[in-house]
Amino acid sequence: MLKVTNIKKHYGKTEVLKGIDLEVNKGDVVAILGPSGSGKTTLLRCISFLSHANEGHISFAGIDGEMRRMSRKQIHELRMHMGFVFQSFNLFRNKTAIENVMEGLVIPRHVPKDEARAIASRMLEKVGLSDRTDFYPDELSGGQQQRVAIARALALSPEVILFDEPTSALDPELTTEVLAVMRDLAKEGTTMVVVTHEMEFAKEVADRVIFMENGVVVEDSPSSLFFTNPKEERSAAFVKKILQK
Amino acid sequence: MSERLLRILVTSFMQLLEAGLKMTMPITLGAFALSVILGLLLAVVQVANIKGLKQFASFYIWIFRGTPVIVQLFIIFFGLPYVGIVIEAVPAAIIGFGLNLAAYNAESIRAAILAVPKGQTEAAYLVGLTYPQLMRRIVIPQAARVAFPSLWNNLISLVKDTSLAASITVVELFTRAQQVAARTYEPLAMYLEAAFIYLIFCTVLTWIQRIVERKMVWQSHTDNKNKRRGLLCLK
Ligand SMILES: Nc1ncnc2c1ncn2[C@@H]1O[C@H](COP(=O)(O)OP(=O)(O)O)[C@@H](O)[C@H]1O
Ligand SMILES: [Mg+2]
Numbered sequence: 202m203l204k205v206t207n208i209k210k211h212y213g214k215t216e217v218l219k220g221i222d223l224e225v226n227k228g229d230v231v232a233i234l235g236p237s238g239s240g241k242t243t244l245l246r247c248i249s250f251l252s253h254a255n256e257g258h259i260s261f262a263g264i265d266g267e268m269r270r271m272s273r274k275q276i277h278e279l280r281m282h283m284g285f286v287f288q289s290f291n292l293f294r295n296k297t298a299i300e301n302v303m304e305g306l307v308i309p310r311h312v313p314k315d316e317a318r319a320i321a322s323r324m325l326e327k328v329g330l331s332d333r334t335d336f337y338p339d340e341l342s343g344g345q346q347q348r349v350a351i352a353r354a355l356a357l358s359p360e361v362i363l364f365d366e367p368t369s370a371l372d373p374e375l376t377t378e379v380l381a382v383m384r385d386l387a388k389e390g391t392t393m394v395v396v397t398h399e400m401e402f403a404k405e406v407a408d409r410v411i412f413m414e415n416g417v418v419v420e421d422s423p424s425s426l427f428f429t430n431p432k433e434e435r436s437a438a439f440v441k442k443i444l445q446k
Numbered sequence: 447m448s449e450r451l452l453r454i455l456v457t458s459f460m461q462l463l464e465a466g467l468k469m470t471m472p473i474t475l476g477a478f479a480l481s482v483i484l485g486l487l488l489a490v491v492q493v494a495n496i497k498g499l500k501q502f503a504s505f506y507i508w509i510f511r512g513t514p515v516i517v518q519l520f521i522i523f524f525g526l527p528y529v530g531i532v533i534e535a536v537p538a539a540i541i542g543f544g545l546n547l548a549a550y551n552a553e554s555i556r557a558a559i560l561a562v563p564k565g566q567t568e569a570a571y572l573v574g575l576t577y578p579q580l581m582r583r584i585v586i587p588q589a590a591r592v593a594f595p596s597l598w599n600n601l602i603s604l605v606k607d608t609s610l611a612a613s614i615t616v617v618e619l620f621t622r623a624q625q626v627a628a629r630t631y632e633p634l635a636m637y638l639e640a641a642f643i644y645l646i647f648c649t650v651l652t653w654i655q656r657i658v659e660r661k662m663v664w665q666s667h668t669d670n671k672n673k674r675r676g677l678l679c680l681k
Binding site for chain 1: 563565566568569570571572573574575576579583584587588591664665666
């Protein structure tokens with residue numbers, strides 16, 4: 202459903218992505234693990250065209266081609282079919298929770314306002330925030346903001362949602378509430394690519410684990426295998442190190 | 447205080463106030479409106495990096511910030527008629543002050559736009575907004591709040607700067623004070639009175655600023671007790 206091949210990205214002389222392949226099938230939950238600086242964020246940003254890959258091919262949402270050659274219109278079209286959840290939430294601060302969720306429905310997708318409001322309120326209910334619909338981001342905790350951000354992505358019925366360390370900016374209790382929402386999504390069959398340091402989550406929720414280091418994919422295994430019997434020494438060492446913390 | 451002086455003060459107060467309300471304030475508000483609209487356009491073409499217009503904007507700002515406003519007024523009112531463009535004194539003052547202040551406002555607005563966290567722009571693109579949509583719906587409303595205090599500060603300066611319009615024959619508050627002073631031989635009283643009226647105008651604008659700033663906070667559930675306490679702290 203989403204397939205990228207040979208993504209390369211460099212900033213000046215530093216090669217950040219050295220030819221990454223990633224294929225995600227409908228209903229997959231893929232966890233991307235790896236030490237900080239290994240290029241995980243850059244990978245998600247390239248897939249969503251927030252950063253421009255120097256090389257690579259993408260096939261998604263009926264579009265197939267070289268990433269460098271994508272027109273503005275094609276990029277817009279690709280984005281219309283993917284959701285993105287940031288580490289730092291990035292809610293629109295001048296809009297309430299429900300307005301944040303409605304924005305992508307009403308403006309780009311021309312959904313009538315009351316219909317959009319109904320969808321948005323269903324999404325907020327789903328992430329457990331029915332009682333916060335009219336709150337502004339500044340009036341919400343980090344965990345609540347992240348759940349609004351998830352609702353905002355979800356409301357647009359994307360084919361895949363990319364999560365970039367969605368809980369890294371949160372305290373442990375708030376992390377739990379966000380992960381609970383993500384577990385529910387996984388159960389419902391939402392296709393997700395999740396960059397995370399939450400080993401429990403990767404182990405229990407992900408179907409597949411991709412381990413990245415220094416801009417390359419070191420290992421791509423079913424999650425059951427990855428945690429019990431990793432193919433690569435380096436991924437084994439990484440898991441061990443994280444679990445010891 | 448002599449009875450004569452008291453009488454002069456009272457009658458002149460109404461005359462000065464009238465000049466203030468009929469000339470100074472309309473020129474101020476007209477020029478300010480022009481300067482905000484033009485300043486916004488100048489700021490947006492710069493951050494949007496529109497080729498040609500961006501260069502024009504920096505050229506514009508360079509010229510209008512780099513030359514005295516009184517020279518600009520003279521060029522518009524006394525100079526332009528020589529190339530066939532005749533503008534009445536009051537519109538000339540509005541245009542002159544408006545064009546001048548636009549250069550300053552453009553810089554305030556540009557800085558405010560750049561202060562809106564980049565992540566929101568990225569999030570806006572990812573939900574499918576186009577650049578103009580994200581500017582209009584997300585960035586500019588937030589930039590407005592950031593820019594507001596400095597724009598309003600410029601407005602308050604403008605109230606006083608409009609006294610320069612006297613030099614292009616506009617009979618505004620200050621010119622009026624000069625006239626009354628010449629007639630009554632009471633320059634000290636007249637100019638103090640003029641100063642007092644400027645002070646009233648600026649005080650009212652400052653109140654308005656407080657009210658608007660309090661309204662511009664994106665919070666719907668702050669409890670009112672805290673808000674009131676905040677107000678007391680200001681005083
Ligand atoms: N905008 C940028 N300019 C220069 N270097 C960058 C930029 N963004 C990321 N990098 C570099 O790319 C590498 C990978 O970063 P990142 O993708 O954020 O890693 P991760 O998300 O795995 O921690 C890091 O070494 C980082 O310093
Ligand atoms: Mg990262």
